[in-house]
Amino acid sequence: MKTKSSGTVIIDWKPDKGSDITLTKQIIGYLKGRIAKGDWLVGQKLPSQRKLAQLFDVNRSTIAESLSELSALGIVDSSFGKGTTIINNTWSLIFAGSTPDWNNYIEHGIHRPNNPTIQAINKFEFFEPITRLGTGEMSPDEFPCDLMASVLKRVSDLNISYNYLEPLGLYELRAGLCKYLKKFNLSVEPSQVLIVSGSLQALQLISLSILGPNSVVLVEEPSYIKSLRVFDFSGITMKNVPMDKDGIQPWMIDDTILKKGMSILYTIPTFHNPTGITMSENRRSELLRWCRLNQLPIIEDDVYRELYFDDPPPFPIKSIDTSGNVLYLGSVSKSLAPGFRIGWIIGPESIVERLGDIKMQTDYGSSSLSQWIMTEWFASGLYEVHIQKFRKQLKKRCFFMLRLLDMYFSDIATWNIPKGGFYIWLKINKSIPIEKVFHHALKDNILINPGDIYSFKKNNCIRLSYSYASNQDMEDGLIKLSNIIRKM
Incomplete structure (x- = not known):
């Protein structure tokens, strides 16, 4: 089947360890069900085996056994070094004849899917451990x-x-x-x-x-x-x-x-x-x-x-x-x-x-x-009362981020000094693949907005926002981000 969908699936379920049904069968049933209902589409990737073991709170061998059976059914493809990708959902049409091929409908819709990086940003912004360094919103702490x-x-x-x-x-x-x-x-x-x-x-x-x-x-x-x-x-x-x-x-x-x-x-x-x-x-x-x-x-x-x-x-x-x-x-x-x-x-x-x-x-x-x-x-x-107060708080947030940039980025990047708004446009001095920076940061639970999603050409920029994250999250996140950039 032709693969057009992209992105990593999101999992918020765990098997019942007190059930008479084996953990392997529960996991296989869950994965089949999500694909059958059209929640996950051909071309999407499952998390790594290590990550699945963490999410399901099971041994990695249980995950390997589950994926092996799904691979044998021709539903997923597990390639060493490339992860596990959903490659087929036609089995669902055989076992549930009334189920439409939602992937085909999606592929023929008027709107094209969003850029995979933007899809990831939209999904992971709401994950609890994520530090949001690119979010263009007012912090809930500032709401009057x-x-x-x-x-x-x-x-x-x-x-x-x-x-x-x-x-x-x-x-x-x-x-x-x-x-x-x-x-x-x-x-x-x-x-x-x-x-x-x-x-x-x-x-x-x-x-x-x-x-x-x-x-x-x-x-x-x-x-x-x-x-x-x-x-x-x-x-x-x-x-x-x-x-x-x-x-x-x-x-x-x-x-x-x-x-x-x-x-x-x-x-x-x-x-x-x-x-x-x-x-x-x-x-x-x-x-x-x-x-x-x-x-x-x-x-x-x-x-x-x-x-x-x-x-x-x-x-x-x-x-x-x-x-x-x-x-x-x-x-x-x-x-x-x-x-x-x-x-x-x-x-x-x-x-x-x-x-x-x-x-x-x-x-x-x-x-x-x-x-x-x-x-x-x-x-x-x-x-007007709120706006006047919010301006003062926003200025404090901006100056705090600027101090952090001076401390951790002065030798690896340049940036603008805002007079208002939410954003600092960070330009990394050396040419590095900004998409890889994004994915490495995401693995460390840091969410950034890479500059090339706003551009007609590749660039070495990151849009940082000081409007949302707390001071502690800003500092922890920027320290991690600077270390990622240095390693690359």
Whole structure:
């Protein structure tokens, strides 16, 4: 059978040592069952025999006997030095005739599977022993539980409905957001705002609503969007544009690849993900001017704007947009909680209406409860109270990581000094296979984000985040990571 699936399976089961059924039969039955149900697919690897013995709490000889029988059935292939791979699940069709071939369905789906490294990151982030040095989220320790309790009390006292909302989202939230965004020199009306479930959904709606097959999306090199498949299924092509210390370089855009009415530029100008670069005020004006002249719309992803340490960053590109050239994205996923699933798109009414119509066709609106809660966060002024406190904590976390880098990485890497946001872009001095660094770190329960998942080419970079891990975890993890890099 042709192998297309990849990645290592996850196991959270142990055999019952008090059962009359032998441990070997229990393990074989468990492995068969996971494959039969389509939980594990052809091409996926089982953990090593040593790891399986640890997971199942049995002798390694028991594992060897179990895998030998599965190999004899033609279900797995155990090759010395290459591990054990699932090679066949057609036996399940013989013994359970009603079971569909889920692998075949998956292979013919519209969306391609994610990069194996990104799949691993998504899976292992939630394993208890893992130290997360790349996670772009606020630490649970920083969540303002006391303020949240106050907001929830306010919402519970309101006489409101939690039914479906209008296509653009809760009017009270859109109106409150327009008022709040004036501090960024943004003057917009509620009719120009669409509430979405975060910036990722905003990008999905844009790809479905105003882009099509053969469209071109210009992105920074490197860019967060490169780590996603958000544009792939539509046949949209991404082209990279170089950056310098001031941000994306519009004069480096190859205008011969632009297709009128079918091209758009995506940028994260403030505390860029993954490099941490903030686009200068002059560059913002220059980029907007170039895009206007070439009739190229801009998607401005501004989710990190409020996470500055000392001086506020330049105003958004959208604040100087007088011709409706910019679609502006924001959310509270980085500044408050990704679990709220609340973000927004701001743009011309015609575009916002179109995006809202497509959103209604896909999920019938973001959570009404979350929208009422966010309305209270803004209206009460407690969101601003939280942000001011969070900035101070984020700055302390950043400086702590920078001290650790000075101690353990000064002779093997260089890095940026952030002025806000979540990330440090670590560049290893010598050329080493960054994917191997990732896997060696994972074996030591250290989870990092290798730089090449954000790039169109291989690089020697790692995106580190100081926003999530505790100080102790940061130190332990970075010591281990520096030792791994030195050995390589």
